[in-house]
Amino acid sequence: xxxxxWAFMILLGVLYGACTGQLSEVTNGALDxxxxxxxxxxxxxxxxxxxxGLMEIAREAGLIQKMTRGIxxxxxxxxxxxxxxxxxxxxxxxxxxxNVLGLGWACTPAGxxxxxxxxxxxxxxxxxxxxxxxxxxxxxxxxxxxxxxISSLQLIPVNMIAYRxxxxxxxxxxxxxPAIVATFLSTLSAVIYCKLRDRK
Numbered sequence: 001x002x003x004x005x006w007a008f009m010i011l012l013g014v015l016y017g018a019c020t021g022q023l024s025e026v027t028n029g030a031l032d033x034x035x036x037x038x039x040x041x042x043x044x045x046x047x048x049x050x051x052x053g054l055m056e057i058a059r060e061a062g063l064i065q066k067m068t069r070g071i072x073x074x075x076x077x078x079x080x081x082x083x084x085x086x087x088x089x090x091x092x093x094x095x096x097x098x099n100v101l102g103l104g105w106a107c108t109p110a111g112x113x114x115x116x117x118x119x120x121x122x123x124x125x126x127x128x129x130x131x132x133x134x135x136x137x138x139x140x141x142x143x144x145x146x147x148x149x150i151s152s153l154q155l156i157p158v159n160m161i162a163y164r165x166x167x168x169x170x171x172x173x174x175x176x177x178p179a180i181v182a183t184f185l186s187t188l189s190a191v192i193y194c195k196l197r198d199r200k
Contacts, residue, residue: 040166047162051103068093078148078194079141088117092145099149102158111149118142144194151190154183 017026058064068090075082075089082088091114098107122139138146157179164172 040163043166044159044162047158048103051101051158055098055101055103064094064097067097071096078144078191082118082121082141086117086121088114088121088141091117095145095149096153099152100155102154102156102160107149111145114145115142118145140198144198147190147194148187151187152183153187154179157183 013026014023017023055064071093074096075093079089079092082092091110094110095107095114098110118139118141121141155176157175160175160179161172164175
């Protein structure tokens with residue numbers, strides 16, 4: 001659907017430029033935007049490499065394991081049916097920690113592995129609802145994890161700071177406090193929603 005929307009917007013812009021005699025401005029704007037996109041990609045690749053490297057160092061140093069133990073009470077609250085010591089808990093914890101640090105890209109691999117581990121857990125349990133009629137349906141834990149992941153509590157919105165820096169913001173980090181408040185409220189809403197749904 002998004003492909004159709006973008007195609008329509010591009011076509012509309014070209015047609016408007018042609019009808020108003022500003023087709024050269026449309027072409028120049030497209031070329032300038034393409035250059036900016038490449039520059040932004042290079043900036044974000046550097047930021048991502050830096051933070052993913054730091055996360056790998058933290059993992060090797062055992063900091064991730066300590067942080068995982070630190071958020072165990074939260075995991076017990078949100079995922080009481082996942083057995084302790086199950087690989088899904090570690091993947092979920094890693095995903096949450098990287099999200100809190102604002103590393104949206106870095107948390108994706110852990111999120112995918114968490115979903116795979118949760119799927120295996122449902123198969124091990126022989127969950128008939130999950131395997132109904134040959135169709136795999138998301139379990140309660142999968143839905144909860146997805147909602148928590150989307151709500152994305154962030155202490156350091158790395159991506160937004162990088163975007164603001166790239167486009168010449170005088171103080172790129174000024175959004176940290178508003179981002180903490182906004183993502184805390186979204187995560188709190190997600191937790192409340194998940195617990196209410198889980199009771200039903």
